[in-house]
Amino acid sequence: MGAQQSAQQPVPADLLENIRGRAKYNDKELQEWYNIFAKSRGSTISRQDFVFENLGYTRFGDEAFWNNVFELIDTNRQGTISFDEWAIALSCLSTSNFDEKIEWIFNSIDSNEDGYLTIDEIDRIVRFLDRVPGHSRVTTQEVFATLDRSKDGRLTLVEFREGLEKAPSLIRDLDVSNIIKNSLKHLAEVKSPKLGD
Numbered sequence: 001m002g003a004q005q006s007a008q009q010p011v012p013a014d015l016l017e018n019i020r021g022r023a024k025y026n027d028k029e030l031q032e033w034y035n036i037f038a039k040s041r042g043s044t045i046s047r048q049d050f051v052f053e054n055l056g057y058t059r060f061g062d063e064a065f066w067n068n069v070f071e072l073i074d075t076n077r078q079g080t081i082s083f084d085e086w087a088i089a090l091s092c093l094s095t096s097n098f099d100e101k102i103e104w105i106f107n108s109i110d111s112n113e114d115g116y117l118t119i120d121e122i123d124r125i126v127r128f129l130d131r132v133p134g135h136s137r138v139t140t141q142e143v144f145a146t147l148d149r150s151k152d153g154r155l156t157l158v159e160f161r162e163g164l165e166k167a168p169s170l171i172r173d174l175d176v177s178n179i180i181k182n183s184l185k186h187l188a189e190v191k192s193p194k195l196g197d
Contacts, residue, residue: 008035015084019088023092024095030087033188037083043082047067050066054066068113069180102171109122117155118153125176126139143170146166
């Protein structure tokens with residue numbers, strides 16, 4: 001018991017300060033997550049580990065999807081996910097309000113980061129979600145026709161948000177946040193594999 005307690009390290013003050021106000025966790029919860037993260041991951045998660053493990057663990061998406069999610073979480077663009085980036089992303093996916101969550105879903109689908117969703121990007125996510133057990137089946141055309149109010153063949157964040165507000169069943173159909181949230185928890189709890197073995 002004493003050895004276990006001595007292995008726990010406090011969250012460094014600079015990380016705690018960076019997370020406060022951006023994540024909806026109290027200091028005790030952050031300390032618990034930090035201990036889990038540090039024990040299994042050290043200080044960061046590499047892009048390769050993130051993509052490889054999510055493809056295996058979730059059986060959802062493809063390499064391009066998980067690379068896009070990695071980019072959303074790696075806000076400092078250092079090529080790794082640090083504890084503070086991980087905690088902020090997990091908090092956003094776990095406790096965010098409707099607008100924050102919709103923006104996160106939009107950005108995770110917008111693979112070329114041009115600020116618009118095309119029918120191809122919607123199709124990719126619909127095909128991924130079709131493979132998730134218990135997920136309702138919708139067609140890409142149904143989704144796009146419901147959301148593309150301007151009928152210009154692309155969705156803005158505003159169209160996406162307004163369309164989902166008017167068609168709440170689509171939120172369940174397009175919500176990848178629970179898959180990503182569960183993958184983030186899983187990544188913190190398992191030891192990083194030695195790739196190439």
